[in-house]
Amino acid sequence: MKQVIFLLLISPLLLQAQNKKSFFITGKMKSVPENAQVVLLAFNGTDTITKTKVEQGVFVLKGSVENTDARIILFPSLQRRMVLFMGNDTININGASETDVVITGSPSNLDYEEFLYDIKPLNDYVDFYRNQAMSATAQGLHDSAVIELNTAYNMYQNAVDRFVARKKSSPVAALLLAYSYDTDPNRDVLVLEKRYNQLDGLAVQSQFAKNLADVIKQDKVGAMGTQSLDFTQTDTAGKKVSLSQFKGKYVLVDFWASWCRPCRMENPNVVAAYNKYKQKNFTVLSVSLDQEKNNWIQAIHADNLTWTHVSDLKQFQNAVAELYHIKEIPQNMLIDPTGKIVGKNLRGDALEQKLSELLQ
Secondary structure: OHHHHHHHHHHHHHHHHHHOOOEEEEEEEOOOOOOOEEEEEEOOOOOEEEEEEOEOOEEEEEEOOOOOEEEEEEEOOOOEEEEEEEOOOEEEEEEOOOOOEEEEOOHHHHHHHHHHHHHHHHHHHHHHHHHHHHHOOOHHHHHHHHHHHHHHHHHHHHHHHHHHHHOOOOHHHHHHHHHHHHOOOOOOHHHHHHHHOOOOOHHHHOHHHHHHHHHHHHHOOOOOOOEOOOOEEEEOOOOEEEHHHHOOOEEEEEEEOOOOHHHHHHHHHHHHHHHHHOOOOEEEEEEEOOOOHHHHHHHHHHOOOOOEEEOOOOHHHOHHHHHOOOOOOOEEEEEOOOOEEEEEOOOOHHHHHHHHHHHO
């Protein structure tokens, strides 16, 4: 009777152990020597998940992971690493050579292989024509390269959208979004956010998705097409001024400093635009990254900057600069009457042209 009770007590534990998911990886790599170590690492390349040794030409890696994601198999004897997308799968790795490796048993790794062979080369294609356009000296060659670049770029972006639509639950889709954003000089965070919002299931749990969420949160601040963030600082007379006070107008928020030579060289263009459009629902709000108040005020008068100026005199620790992630100056952003950012870093003729387009 006691034995029956004991079995009844431990049976839930046995069931739990049997139901616990785990991975089982068997591999045969001809180039890996006998007794050589094989290590399964987290994608950061430092945290060890498990390790083993080659015995009779075969290695076996066993254990469990919390989610499906990218991992690394390290072959120290070959000084080689191999990316493997996996969860708690039963996987077989067969390598006839270092460059001829067949992996089966992991659906997410099949997605990764599709990314490597179908999607990534398209980005290399874009890079090729981008370099062609930049290096072309003759106008005809440049125009031809630009046409090819635009065609290649559109093909790549369409391929990204199709992959995400088909593989929205795959962690490889999150990897693709991270890769496409990092390699795109346009870096449109609103496009990234739209694609990211399609992800679900295992894709959202991946490290790439978590990193993307942080990137989107940071890069949306001050991005074209997003709502501006309100702020309050004191003007030259110590009076508090808020960005929201200018709602209903086009406002150029201009980050500058008296000690910044490029800023001072740009000031005449801002003055000309201000004088031309100040009667047409346009104004300027300058945020100074100065530290010395006298230098700040003297530069305002010297450059004839007759609009509103604010600062907390903390240089790059200025609270507004930190809010908008301003790391260098001059920088500016044009905000429309609803508070949306409709222009960024409009300098020289670009500022006048944009205002002419909006206010004429």
